[in-house]
Each structure stands twice: as structure tokens, then as C-alpha cells.
Amino acid sequence: MRAIRGLWRWRHNPLRRGTDLAEAWVALVALILIVVAGPVLGIVAGSLSRDALYRSVQDQHSKRHEVTATVEKKVSQPPLDPDPETSTARDAHSRVVAHWTAPDGSAHRGRVIAALKTPHTGDTFPLWTDDKGRVTGRPLDRATATTHAVLAGFGAAVAVTGLVEGTRRLIVWRMVRRRYARWDQAWDIAGPDWGRTGTGS
Numbered sequence: 001m002r003a004i005r006g007l008w009r010w011r012h013n014p015l016r017r018g019t020d021l022a023e024a025w026v027a028l029v030a031l032i033l034i035v036v037a038g039p040v041l042g043i044v045a046g047s048l049s050r051d052a053l054y055r056s057v058q059d060q061h062s063k064r065h066e067v068t069a070t071v072e073k074k075v076s077q078p079p080l081d082p083d084p085e086t087s088t089a090r091d092a093h094s095r096v097v098a099h100w101t102a103p104d105g106s107a108h109r110g111r112v113i114a115a116l117k118t119p120h121t122g123d124t125f126p127l128w129t130d131d132k133g134r135v136t137g138r139p140l141d142r143a144t145a146t147t148h149a150v151l152a153g154f155g156a157a158v159a160v161t162g163l164v165e166g167t168r169r170l171i172v173w174r175m176v177r178r179r180y181a182r183w184d185q186a187w188d189i190a191g192p193d194w195g196r197t198g199t200g201s
Contacts, residue, residue: 019179023172030168038160046153053145060139069100069127071119075111094119102133110135 075095096119099109112135114125128138 019175023175026168026171026175030164033164034161038157038164041160042153042157044153045156046149049152050146050149053140053149054142057140057142057145063130064128064136064139065103065131066126067100067102067129067133068124069098069112069114071114071116071121071123071125072097072099072109073121074119093117098125098127100127100129100133102129103131104133106133108133 073096075097093113094116095111096114096116097110098112098114099107101107108129112127114123114127116123116125119125128136130136
């Protein structure tokens, strides 16, 4: 709004300099770009990210499978957080030796992290594997993918806003430097006695 008020104020002002009007126009263009281009690019970036993430979700769900693993024994390990007062949700997981059957029917055994606080031999827990039974991470869900896409769009909009504002500030800084340089030249031409001109000295 300052840019619009600046343009209106300088429109017919006899003291208006060309640089004043140019600065107001730069501010107005920057404002329009921030209000229009920022959100548009944010929406485009968010949509592209969402589409890519949804394809990843679909791909992961087709290649990762939840199987049931059975605990054989607990593996001794130091606690994830030695201070019981600051323990986190990670302490609810234990490292165990377990066996499971892959989606292709093959049997597997190995050390894995179980979502069990106090595992005992014979306890079962869910485990994500690929088609051949290799342990993988839990597949991405659509809600998380949507959240990531929204954050990507918001980040793109903020980046565009920052770029536009940074460019505006750089342009105005260069214009002010040029104005000061012209003032210095004018002072040099006027000389040190400009105030006594016509006094007969």
C-alpha cells in the first residue's frame, strides 16, 4: 500500500525527482509480484510435489508389505536415553532377534527393532518388508504426503517473496547510491563558495 500511496503522492508534485517515482514503481511491482506470483508459484510447487509424493506413496504401498515377526530373544543394548526423566517415545522400541516369513514365502531371521517395550520370546510384532523379505521402513501415507506437499508449496511462496523483496532492496540501494553520487558531483561543481555567490566577495 505504501507503494501505491507513494505513486499517488508523487504524481503531480513539482519537487518529485525521477528517482522518487522510479522507487515507487519498483515497490509497486514488487508488491504485485509478492501478492500474485508468490501464491501462484506456491500452489504450482505444492501441486507438483503432491503429485510426485502420491506416486511415491502408491509405489511404496505396492512394494512394501506388513508381516508378523516373532521374537526369538532380546538383544542387550544401552538405553536410548540414559536419563529416565527425559526418556522419549523411542524407548518403547527394543532391538531383538526375530524371524518372519516374507510375502514370497521365504523364511528370514535377523536383528530388527520391535515396537515392544519389554519383548519376550514368542511375542509378535508388525514388521515392514519388501517382496523378498528384506526389512524396510513403513511406507509413506497420503496424509503425510499431503503435509509435505503443503510445506513445499509454502516454502516456495516464501522463497519467491524473499527473492522479490531482496531484489527490490538491491535495486533501491543501487538507486540511492547513484543519487548520492550525483549529489556529490553537484557539490563539486558548486564548489566550496556556493553560499557566497553574488555577494561581491
